[in-house]
Amino acid sequence: MQLYENRPKRHLSEQGIAEFVSEFGERFTQNMALREQHGTDESPYPVCPPDAVVFASSTDDVVRAVQLCQRWQVPLIPFGIGSSMEGHILPIEGGVTLDLSRMNQIIAVNAEDATVTVQAGVLRQQLNEEIRHTGLFFPIDPGANASLGGMASTRASGTNAVRYGTMRENVVSLKVVTAEGKVIRTSSRARKSSAGYDLTRLYVGSEGTLGIIVEVTLRVYPVPEAISAAVCNFATLQDAVSSVIDIMQMGIPVARVEFMDDRAVRAVNRHSQLNLRETPLLLFEFHGSTAAVAEHAQQAQEITQSHGGMDFEWAEKAEERSRLWTARHKAYFAGLQMRPGARSVSTDVCVPISRLADCVMQTVTDLEGMPFPFKIVGHVGDGNFHVQMLLDEQSENEWALSEEVNHRLVRRAIQMDGTCTGEHGIGIHKMEFLKEEHGEDALDVMRRIKHALDPANILNPGKIVSWD
């Protein structure tokens, strides 16, 4: 684990504290329980509490918090719900955490344009509940019930990305507070634009290092007339991946296609009381009109059969579908039961699909020599997969071995023209990997952008790209 205890810190002074208190009253706190909560995410790093937490209720609050941090030259770390995976929200250089969870209003639903505008603290599931009556839904589903500001900040995706894209494709516009405390809007609500630099896509995935996202306008989609799911087992991973390649080359619009290895299937069977055949399998979902869904599923079935697929099982009823997909969504928790009390670490590479089977198989070979259990799930249509490693919390050796596995995996993915992170982001954990992936010259471009937009290095410092 990278150590951040020794980093130079910029702590809030007594006078700075007094000004925050005067500005925010009880919405500014130095309570240790709250500080610790805001110094914890889903990464394996130890807790790293900020000096204080401020709860923003409005864009004006965010502006004032930025101005105070500029005035006192301390870091400001935006915080949604703390579900990031790579240490994104840890205040490793000290400073104030800006909690956006109270900015949780849905501002506008424009059904004719299929857009919604929400405050950054709105949660994914809340959004879908609040727009259900319109017949629209927001498809991006990273697993966690994350905040939409956080999802934009990490360029999140998940199981629906093969059909609907990621946050990159589904954020229409952002309202952002800059490091100077200016409020900008990155784009209009037009579906497309050639109007200047793409500030929307620049802030999406910038992990709070270039500005604070306070509002997000998103594309939403009509709830499909019909949905069907299917599960199909294969003798080998290669057969499963070849099926997906053929399905995509046929242009069959699959909405989701998830891979589980035999270990993941075993874990899910136990956790969710299922009796799936314990071989590599694919879990499909099709969205569309009744006739189109039936046709596409039939075509997909024929392709899987040509690759030795077994037991193509249909689940057209909502409850059967839900049972299957709930099991998939609980795969993480099912994995935890493989070694109760263990620390779970997830990898996150993404490669061109033509290299996916190779990449997974080489990784399995590497992992089979390790002293800890693991399982693999993947968003196979995108070439993205996760190894969940279950580590003995007390074992420095297991931690070190898992980091070496991860590093070899990332190198393997980069050599296959893939990326060190498909959807989790860089945070502090993958900064070295980012350098390996992009090279120093591209990193220099990123660093210049950071210097240009946040010259005092106030906004979530020490993440994505080093200052020097």
Next chain:
Amino acid sequence: MQLYENRPKRHLSEQGIAEFVSEFGERFTQNMALREQHGTDESPYPVCPPDAVVFASSTDDVVRAVQLCQRWQVPLIPFGIGSSMEGHILPIEGGVTLDLSRMNQIIAVNAEDATVTVQAGVLRQQLNEEIRHTGLFFPIDPGANASLGGMASTRASGTNAVRYGTMRENVVSLKVVTAEGKVIRTSSRARKSSAGYDLTRLYVGSEGTLGIIVEVTLRVYPVPEAISAAVCNFATLQDAVSSVIDIMQMGIPVARVEFMDDRAVRAVNRHSQLNLRETPLLLFEFHGSTAAVAEHAQQAQEITQSHGGMDFEWAEKAEERSRLWTARHKAYFAGLQMRPGARSVSTDVCVPISRLADCVMQTVTDLEGMPFPFKIVGHVGDGNFHVQMLLDEQSENEWALSEEVNHRLVRRAIQMDGTCTGEHGIGIHKMEFLKEEHGEDALDVMRRIKHALDPANILNPGKIVSWD
């Protein structure tokens, strides 16, 4: 017309010329015909020749040209085929034009991953011809047979964008030469990534002002099993737009849906010897499996009928489809015949589709008082439309009136939460409109990025955002 004759110029010195000659030999030219050709695009601006033209054959050539321009502190303007619409490639501050048309190799076709990698000078039609045997195609079609580097630089789109997206969604990765002459790759070939700032999307649409795009990796798509087209007339524009809104809200995946006003239909009938009913009409195309296409077209027809749509005419055969779509593609030339010898000027706003009918109708009211003819076509699924105005080449008054119409149109679009350019870009013509759309604070963010990545203001200066 904005004047650029009075701008401060940075011209290449005799010694600079000697170094270019020594480096590039005959691929460096000061021939006036070539200079004039490279000082002309599809904008209405007068010719603005560069000091010289250099023809690059390789990335190394581009690096050397950048280094020489840095050394002699003169502008470098990348040039694909000169089809830009807003003065993007005019060397308004002097300097050297970098012609990339000889970099026209297709570098890789990765059929399993549905990606292709091409040099920046490859033309759109060339790409589709060269990959036809793979069963894949590249859908983005801005009308002109533009270069793919140029299309990336202007974030181009066109008639297929409603289904396949724009260059924003379809550029996977770029190879870029920076202002320092470093060669970077903006991304891997993975379908998605959360690895740092989205440099790909930053360079897409940056119009050559942040770096020189030398290679483009693109998403390609399986040629659909079935394609059908249909044309449908309406009594009013509002009925046509309401039909499209309902079709999209139903989730019917229309591949293209184009609007023509009665003037455009008249012009197209004359030019292409068609006998379309001369009312507002929609031209549809559906892509997919045979059954899905039939189903979607049937559903679309029912929706149009509920809005008074007439004569829903099918064109399932390739030649009938081709006849209709060729007519659409020739609408620009058909428009020129409305006033032979006239200068054609096209507007390019894009608004949320809920405001499209209003925006077009208010614009028609404005235009009806003008002394010049016009017609309107639109990528209605995206909310993007173009007014083609046919101006007397000699009349300063008509030019001034048309600029006022355009300005009012842009303001109208911005007030409707739209953009000053859906697909043509900013160039020099829309810099003031960009400011109205984004505001000074967002423009300041863009300007900081320009300053950070091109501190000597070498790369296509004076475009998108002013230096100061």
